[in-house]
Amino acid sequence: MKTTTRAGRMCLVLDDKVIDVEGASSGRFPADPLAVFERWTEFAEWGRAATDGPAASEGRAGSPSPKPRQIFAIGLNYREHAREAGLALPESPATFTKFATSLTGPDTQLRLPSEFVDWEAELVVVIGRRAEKTAAEDAWLHVAGLTVGQDFSERVVQAAGPVPQFSLGKSFPGFAPTGPVLLTADEFADPDDLAIECLVNGETVQKARTSSMVFSVAELIARLSAVCPLLPGDLIFTGTPSGVGHSRSPQRYLRAGDEVVTRIEGIGQLRQICVAG
Incomplete structure (x- = not known):
C-alpha cells in the first residue's frame, strides 16, 4: 500500500x-x-482493498506524515560514514531530534542560512x-511504512558550543x-535492504544499501521504545551513508542553484533546489 498527502490531506x-x-x-x-x-x-486493511475514489486535490505531494509528535534522528549509523568522520562505531544509537518546523515535502526550495549546509540522504x-518497550x-508490526528523507545540516551551528548542537544545526526551515x-x-x-543515493547537480555523492546500517530498523525501534513511547505518525531518520560534504577533502557544501536529489529504491525521490538565505 502506498500513501501520500495533498494540501495536508491523507x-x-x-x-x-x-x-x-x-x-x-x-x-x-x-483527512x-x-x-x-x-x-x-x-x-x-481498508486501503489494501480500495480500488477507486475521488481524485485528490491538485498540487505537489507533501510529507507523508506532516505533523509528527516526535522526530528522531540517528547519527553514525553506517560504518563507512563513521569511518569518514573519524569516529568509532556507536555502542548504542546516537540519537538527536529534528524539530518539527524543519519538516517539509519532497519537492521544495532549500533556503541556505549559511555557506556550510551539507546533505545527508536517509531512509x-x-x-x-x-511502540513501548x-x-x-x-x-x-509497529511500522506504518518507509519513505525518503534528507537530514540537511548546517555544520557550524551543529558543532558550536561546549557540546555539539545537532538538533539546532539540523532544524533550519x-x-x-x-x-x-x-x-x-x-x-x-x-x-x-534498499538502495539509497544522493546526487548533487547530477553527480552521485552518496550511494549505499540500507542493509549496511549499524542498527537496523527493528533494533532502532527496540532501543528507542525502551526509553520513550513511539507514537503513531512519529518519524525516525535512520542515518546517512558515507559521502557527506563535510568529510571531503576539500570540504564541499551546498550553494545557491544546486540541485539535490535523494533516492531510495522502490519509494521514489526528493528534489531540492538551493536558494540564497
Missing part, C-alpha cells in the same frame, strides 16, 4: 491515481493524516502503532524534506 496512491482518503472512505477515515495513523491497522521510518522481533510517498513493508522484497 491520500491513497492507486497505480497512477491519487485518491482522497476521506472521500473514498465516505468519511470512515478523516487528517495523524488521525489516520492513530487507526493505522484498520486503515491499512525514514513512519510509526503506525504505538517493544522487542526487535516485533518491531516491524526546510531541513527535513520527506516523501514523496510512504510504502508499507510488504511492498518490498526485503525492507531491510
Whole structure:
C-alpha cells in the first residue's frame, strides 16, 4: 500500500491515481493524516482493498506524515560514514531530534542560512502503532511504512558550543524534506535492504544499501521504545551513508542553484533546489 498527502490531506496512491482518503472512505477515515495513523491497522486493511475514489486535490505531494509528535534522528549509523568522520562505531544509537518546523515535502526550495549546509540522504521510518518497550522481533508490526528523507545540516551551528548542537544545526526551515510517498513493508522484497543515493547537480555523492546500517530498523525501534513511547505518525531518520560534504577533502557544501536529489529504491525521490538565505 502506498500513501501520500495533498494540501495536508491523507491520500491513497492507486497505480497512477491519487485518491482522497476521506472521500473514498465516505468519511470512515478523516483527512487528517495523524488521525489516520492513530487507526493505522484498520486503515491499512481498508486501503489494501480500495480500488477507486475521488481524485485528490491538485498540487505537489507533501510529507507523508506532516505533523509528527516526535522526530528522531540517528547519527553514525553506517560504518563507512563513521569511518569518514573519524569516529568509532556507536555502542548504542546516537540519537538527536529534528524539530518539527524543519519538516517539509519532497519537492521544495532549500533556503541556505549559511555557506556550510551539507546533505545527508536517509531512509525514514513512519510509526503506525504505538511502540513501548517493544522487542526487535516485533518491531516491524509497529511500522506504518518507509519513505525518503534528507537530514540537511548546517555544520557550524551543529558543532558550536561546549557540546555539539545537532538538533539546532539540523532544524533550519526546510531541513527535513520527506516523501514523496510512504510504502508499507510488504511492498518490498526485503525492507531491510534498499538502495539509497544522493546526487548533487547530477553527480552521485552518496550511494549505499540500507542493509549496511549499524542498527537496523527493528533494533532502532527496540532501543528507542525502551526509553520513550513511539507514537503513531512519529518519524525516525535512520542515518546517512558515507559521502557527506563535510568529510571531503576539500570540504564541499551546498550553494545557491544546486540541485539535490535523494533516492531510495522502490519509494521514489526528493528534489531540492538551493536558494540564497
